[in-house]
Amino acid sequence: MERLPLVTTSPQIHAPGSTRRVMGWVLAALVPAAVWSIVLFGWRAALVITASVAAAVITEGLLNLAFKRENTLNDLSAVVTGVLIGFNMPPEVPVFIPVVASVFAIAVVKWSFGGLGSNWMNPALAGRVFVFFSWGTDMTRWTLPGIGGADAVSGPTPLGSVKLALSDLSAGIDGPMRLLESAGMPTTYLDLFLGRIPGSLGEMSALLLIIGGLLLIILKIVNWEIPVAYIGSFALFMWAFDGMQYGGGIFSGDVLFHLFTGGLMLGALFMATDMVTSPLTLKGRIIFGLGCGLFTFVIRRFGNLPEGVSLAIIFMNILVSLIDRFMKPTRYGVVS
Amino acid sequence: MNKFKTFTRGGIHPPEGKGSTSNKPIRNAPLPAVAVVPFSQHIGAPAKPLVEPGDHVEEGQLIGEPAGFVSASVHSPIPGTVKEIKNLYLPSGIKTTAAVIELDGEFSRLGKPILTRDWSVMAKDEILDILKQHGVVGQGGATFPSHVKFSVPKGRTCEVFLVNAAECEPYLSADHRVMLEHTEDIVEGIRIIKKLLDPERIVIGVEVNKPDAIEKLKAAGAADGIEVMPLKVKYPQGAEKNLIEAILDREVPSGKLPIEVGVINANVGTLVSVCEAVRDDKPVIERVVTIAGGAIAQPGNIRARVGSSIQDLIEECGGLAEEPEKFVSGGPLMGFTFIDLDSPVTKGTSGILALTKKEVQSFAATACLSCGRCVKACPMGLVPTTIFKNIEHERLDDATAFGLDDCVLCGACAYVCPSHIPLISAFKAARGRKRRLAAMNKG
Numbered sequence: 210m211e212r213l214p215l216v217t218t219s220p221q222i223h224a225p226g227s228t229r230r231v232m233g234w235v236l237a238a239l240v241p242a243a244v245w246s247i248v249l250f251g252w253r254a255a256l257v258i259t260a261s262v263a264a265a266v267i268t269e270g271l272l273n274l275a276f277k278r279e280n281t282l283n284d285l286s287a288v289v290t291g292v293l294i295g296f297n298m299p300p301e302v303p304v305f306i307p308v309v310a311s312v313f314a315i316a317v318v319k320w321s322f323g324g325l326g327s328n329w330m331n332p333a334l335a336g337r338v339f340v341f342f343s344w345g346t347d348m349t350r351w352t353l354p355g356i357g358g359a360d361a362v363s364g365p366t367p368l369g370s371v372k373l374a375l376s377d378l379s380a381g382i383d384g385p386m387r388l389l390e391s392a393g394m395p396t397t398y399l400d401l402f403l404g405r406i407p408g409s410l411g412e413m414s415a416l417l418l419i420i421g422g423l424l425l426i427i428l429k430i431v432n433w434e435i436p437v438a439y440i441g442s443f444a445l446f447m448w449a450f451d452g453m454q455y456g457g458g459i460f461s462g463d464v465l466f467h468l469f470t471g472g473l474m475l476g477a478l479f480m481a482t483d484m485v486t487s488p489l490t491l492k493g494r495i496i497f498g499l500g501c502g503l504f505t506f507v508i509r510r511f512g513n514l515p516e517g518v519s520l521a522i523i524f525m526n527i528l529v530s531l532i533d534r535f536m537k538p539t540r541y542g543v544v545s
Numbered sequence: 546m547n548k549f550k551t552f553t554r555g556g557i558h559p560p561e562g563k564g565s566t567s568n569k570p571i572r573n574a575p576l577p578a579v580a581v582v583p584f585s586q587h588i589g590a591p592a593k594p595l596v597e598p599g600d601h602v603e604e605g606q607l608i609g610e611p612a613g614f615v616s617a618s619v620h621s622p623i624p625g626t627v628k629e630i631k632n633l634y635l636p637s638g639i640k641t642t643a644a645v646i647e648l649d650g651e652f653s654r655l656g657k658p659i660l661t662r663d664w665s666v667m668a669k670d671e672i673l674d675i676l677k678q679h680g681v682v683g684q685g686g687a688t689f690p691s692h693v694k695f696s697v698p699k700g701r702t703c704e705v706f707l708v709n710a711a712e713c714e715p716y717l718s719a720d721h722r723v724m725l726e727h728t729e730d731i732v733e734g735i736r737i738i739k740k741l742l743d744p745e746r747i748v749i750g751v752e753v754n755k756p757d758a759i760e761k762l763k764a765a766g767a768a769d770g771i772e773v774m775p776l777k778v779k780y781p782q783g784a785e786k787n788l789i790e791a792i793l794d795r796e797v798p799s800g801k802l803p804i805e806v807g808v809i810n811a812n813v814g815t816l817v818s819v820c821e822a823v824r825d826d827k828p829v830i831e832r833v834v835t836i837a838g839g840a841i842a843q844p845g846n847i848r849a850r851v852g853s854s855i856q857d858l859i860e861e862c863g864g865l866a867e868e869p870e871k872f873v874s875g876g877p878l879m880g881f882t883f884i885d886l887d888s889p890v891t892k893g894t895s896g897i898l899a900l901t902k903k904e905v906q907s908f909a910a911t912a913c914l915s916c917g918r919c920v921k922a923c924p925m926g927l928v929p930t931t932i933f934k935n936i937e938h939e940r941l942d943d944a945t946a947f948g949l950d951d952c953v954l955c956g957a958c959a960y961v962c963p964s965h966i967p968l969i970s971a972f973k974a975a976r977g978r979k980r981r982l983a984a985m986n987k988g
Contacts, residue, residue, distance in 0.1 A: 213884055215871045215907060218970035220956030221898075222559065222715070222877040223906040226963040228914060284911060326912035326964075432917070484916040489928060491921070533931075540926040540948055541554060541786060542799040 228325070231484075232285035234430045238421030239292050239479065245417050246410040249354035250300040254410050260304045262291030264311035272320050286325045290314050293333035296411020296475060297519075300352050301363075306344055310336035330526045331486045334519050341519070351407035366407045368471045368515035370394060381456020384463040388455070401469035408471070415469040422478030431482040434491055438498025439477040439505075444468060446506035454510070473505065476518035486526045493529075493536035500525045549753055551777035552787040555924040557957045559715050559780060559878065561754065562904075565844040566837050567718035571726055573848050574861050576655075578648050580622050580852030582608065583633070585641035586891040587682040588689050589615030596644055600627045604653045605828050608644055611677060617690040618680035622830040622850035624650040635891065636874035636883035643889065646852065654827065664823045669741055672823055679822035680829045680892070685709055685783070685812030686875060688893040691819060694809065695741045703742040704807030705793060708735065708749040708816065710758065711776060711783030714876025717896045719833040720813050722846045724751070724758035727817050728765045734816030735771060737823050742809055748772045749813075750792050752782055780878065781955035785810060787924045799951050814895075829892050836862040840869035840899035849890050855897050856886040869899035870907065877904075878956040911964045919958035919968065925951050929958035929968050936975045941982075944975055 246254040269287040273280055281287075294310045314336030319328045341348045351369070353362045365373070371385045374392050382388050389396050400406055404413025412418070425431040444464045452461025467473065472480075481487065481501050488497050501521050508517025585591035592609030602608060602621040609619035625646045634640050664672060677692035697703050708731075712720040724731065735747060749766065751759050753775045763773045774792050776782055786797050788810065795806040803810060811819075814832065821827040830851050837844040842863030849858055855874075859865065873880040874888070875895055890897075919929035927948040935944040952972050959968040 212868070214869055214882070215905070216882045216884060217871065217907065218967060218973060219880060219954070220878040220960045220969065221871055221873045221880055221882060221900065222904055222960065223908070223965065224557075224559070224961050225906055226961075227908060228911050228964055231914070231916075231963055324912060326914050484914045487915075489915055489917040489920050489930065491917075494917075533928075537928060538554065538920060538923070538926040540799070540951065541790070541924070542796045542801070542951065543926075543948075544798075 228284040228286070231430055232289050234425060234428055235289050235479070236285065236292065238425050239289075239296070239411070241417040241421055242296065242411050242414060242475075243292065245404065245414050246296070249404065249413060250352070250410065253300055256304060257298050257300070257302060257307055257410060258292060258295030261295040261298070261307035261311045262288055264308040265291030265294065265315050268312050268315040269320065272316060278324075281324060284325060287315060290319070290333045290336075293411070293479065294336050297333065297337040297409050297472070299348060299350055299409060300354075301350055302347055306340050306347055309343075310340040313339045326485055328485060329529065330523055331480055331483045334480055334523050334526075338519050338523060353407055354405060354413065364394070364407050366471070366515065367394070367396060367401065367466075368509070372515040375454060378455070384452070384455050384457070384461075385466045386463065398465050398469065401466065406470070409475075412472045412475045415474045418474040418478055422474070425478075425482075431478075431484070432491075432494055434494035435481050435487055435498040435501070436477045438495045439481055439501045440468065440473070442499045442502030443473065443477075443505050446502060447510075450506070451510060467509070471509075471516045472518040476505075476522055477501070480518070481522050481525070486529060488529055488532045488536060490533070490536050490538055492538075493532045496532055496536060497525050497529065500528065549775050549777040550791050551779050551782060552791045552924055554926045555922045555957060556779040556781070557922050557960055558778070559960060561778070562716040562837065562877075563718045563721070563754070566716070566835055566846055567721050567755075569845050571722045571833055571846045571848050572861075574850070574853060574858055576623060576648065577850055577853040577857060579628075579854075580625070580646045580648070580850060581633070581643050581854070581887075581889040582619060582622060582646060582852040583635060583641040583643040583889060583891055584609045584619055585635075585639055586619065586688060586851070586893060587617040588687060589613060589617070591641060592616060592619045594630060594642065594644065596627045596630075598627050598629050601625070601650065602627060602646060603650075604655060605830055607678070607828070611690070615690055615693055617682050618678055618828070620680055620828040620830050621646055622852050623648050624652055633888075634885075636881040636888055638881065659825045659827075661824050662826060664737060665740075667823075672737060672741060675823050676819065679818075679827070681815065681818045681822050682829070682892050683812055684814035684818065684832060684892060684895070686879065686893060686895060691811070691815060694811070695738060697742060697809070698804060701804050702807060703744045703804065703809045705746045705748060706735070706738060706742050706744040707788060707792060707808055707810035708747070708813060709783055709785070709788055709810050710749050710751040710755075710762070710813045711788060712755070713752060713778075713780045713783040714878055714880075714896075715780075716837045716898055717835045717876050718837075719835045719846050719895055721755050721758055723814055723817055723833055724755070725761060728761045730817045730820040731762070731813050732765045732769065732771065733824060734818075734820035735766070736769060737819055738811065738816070739769070744809075746772065748774050748792055750774050750776050750782070750788050752776050752778045754778045780957065781924055781953065784924065784953045784955050786953060799948075832890070832892060832894065834858060834890055834894050835896035837896065838869065838873070838898035839901035839904050840865050840867050842866040851892060852889045854887050854889060858890065858897060859886070859899065865899055867901060870902040870905040871898075871900045873898040873900060878960060879954065908965045910966045913964055913966055916963060918961045918963065922957040922961045924955060924957060925953060927952060930966075933966060933968050933971050936971050941975060941979055945979070949975060949979075
């Protein structure tokens with residue numbers, strides 16, 4: 210024999226799969242939404258996403274080099290973080306902002322805690338929140354999408370307009386869609402679903418995000434528990450309690466409006482499902498998803514900010530170790 | 546809702562890989578010119594050698610006697626002369642002495658008519674003594690001496706005798722072939738065990754990927770009230786504790802034996818040995834071994850004498866078609882790799898696999914992503930990644946609290962891990978360390 214056979218401990222065979230494969234599929238699932246952002250906002254979208262990916266990859270590469278650690282770029286996780294940060298940026302954002310967000314995400318949130326697998330907060334979300342509170346104006350300057358991005362007309366997001374209009378609402382009105390209409394921004398559900406509204410680069414089309422998310426769930430790259438529990442509980446809370454602020458009763462909330470606006474789909478399908486920062490067990494993930502749904506609802510309904518997804522997920526990230534501690538599977542032959 | 550029973554927690558579905566062997570009849574391997582017979586082919590104390598270099602031995606002669614309560618007899622598989630007593634390592638990593646026997650002289654059993662005896666007149670102790678004298682051990686993998694296993698402890702009763710015919714390890718089909726070709730022997734073996742244990746129920750658990758075996762066993766066992774239970778295909782269905790859960794919906798309490806829930810179980814191959822020992826007065830000197838894997842030219846099931854070299858069996862199957870990445874003794878999920886092809890077949894060798902690079906999928910470990918796939922795969926309801934992290938941080942007490950000792954080492958967690966973390970390797974090492982620490986503290 211030319212070469213000695215391997216000597217290993219059992220199991221002697223292994224399912225095909227690797228971190229790189231997991232991350233590669235996540236990237237593939239994000240491609241449709243990325244392409245759509247470029248269609249809607251033109252080269253600027255490509256520039257912002259590329260800049261955040263480059264910043265994330267270079268930061269991780271340099272840190273590995275400087276501290277003589279193993280090269281971890283091949284696992285593609287830094288690329289995923291970069292893409293998600295780009296997705297969370299408004300189209301006209303100054304390019305240094307996503308770069309700062311990526312550097313913060315990789316260096317502070319991921320690397321300093323021990324790298325992939327050891328971070329307890331989703332790096333992309335942490336980066337996004339960091340720059341959101343640092344450069345609030347730039348992070349909330351929105352533009353209307355137009356094919357090719359030819360004319361960058363500014364305008365608020367639907368969630369932003371509704372939040373503003375609600376603050377000086379005097380008489381009852383039939384839900385957020387009517388409110389948008391009265392504010393001079395008539396919008397259809399299809400506009401929301403396809404992303405013909407102002408918003409962050411990657412969150413535009415609920416349709417494309419759902420397609421990507423379903424792909425990952427079918428391939429068992431991500432679990433179904435978190436998206437289902439998150440979207441389900443969020444929809445339930447909105448339906449039950451959101452109608453009241455428009456003068457309606459209980460169970461009169463506009464669920465579709467809230468599902469297809471803002472970062473809900475991006476968050477529920479691609480950020481909350483980050484396996485590193487979500488619970489290990491099925492029960493734990495359902496609780497995690499329910500918590501995300503509850504806090505997103507609370508922030509959107511009662512908070513000053515129109516959006517709630519990032520903060521809700523980060524808040525639940527903090528609770529993951531607690532959830533894991535109590536939500537263990539029932540052990541065989543052990544009576545608790 | 547699946548109509549077939551299975552265990553509730555976890556489990557995996559690796560490619561079955563049985564198709565290349567399960568439809569071919571068992572062939573007899575040529576008799577070995579030299580047999581290397583280890584004195585430790587079972588769990589427990591190694592047998593005490595009764596022969597010295599230069600001694601002539603008969604086929605089936607006792608050459609090692611049990612050296613303790615949990616120990617087993619060892620017999621010469623061929624007639625011949627003992628050349629030497631040497632030390633060697635078995636694929637399982639166990640170091641043992643072995644008798645090297647060179648073939649010569651007459652076969653006393655081979656080709657001679659079998660004289661069957663009427664065991665129904667024998668007392669229980671007499672039957673147990675026969676099992677002990679004939680070196681019968683469990684052939685499903687654990688190789689626990691049968692005369693100990695089938696002695697019901699005082700104050701206990703065996704309510705259910707479970708026959709483990711799940712054969713859930715990929716590639717292996719030796720049990721499947723034995724069920725088809727030795728159906729009557731299995732049923733006779735069950736009748737003998739029934740006399741020993743006096744159980745209320747006898748159930749054979751078979752995975753549904755062996756429909757022909759299910760039919761044959763049903764037909765053969767009906768008159769004796771033997772139930773045949775088809776089980777869903779899921780690994781590790783044949784792990785003792787999981788099989789008990791699958792069939793009886795009972796859980797063996799942590800750290801206890803199946804008799805705690807009124808169950809004793811045995812593998813089908815063991816039952817054939819029981820039958821042959823008791824009815825035919827034949828010691829365990831041969832067994833059926835699956836020779837398979839992508840690198841084997843003509844995979845098949847072979848009846849080989851104990852002590853035959855693995856190299857000879859591979860030759861018998863057409864040799865190697867390509868360079869294997871690994872040689873494995875046993876199944877691919879719980880088996881052991883080995884390099885020395887001169888290693889002997891023992892009573893516990895269920896399969897010899899030569900696996901290709903593509904089948905093995907061996908990669909360097911990367912960081913844990915906390916994806917939870919190991920948790921989902923674990924048939925014991927453990928959180929393998931947490932146990933692993935505690936071991937890594939030298940917290941053996943915490944690892945134990947999280948169920949280190951309940952792990953059945955089935956390998957499902959490590960099989961699915963996308964980061965290729967050597968979970969089982971760590972668990973085995975940690976248990977070894979615990980044993981050594983306990984021994985040190987004691988003495």
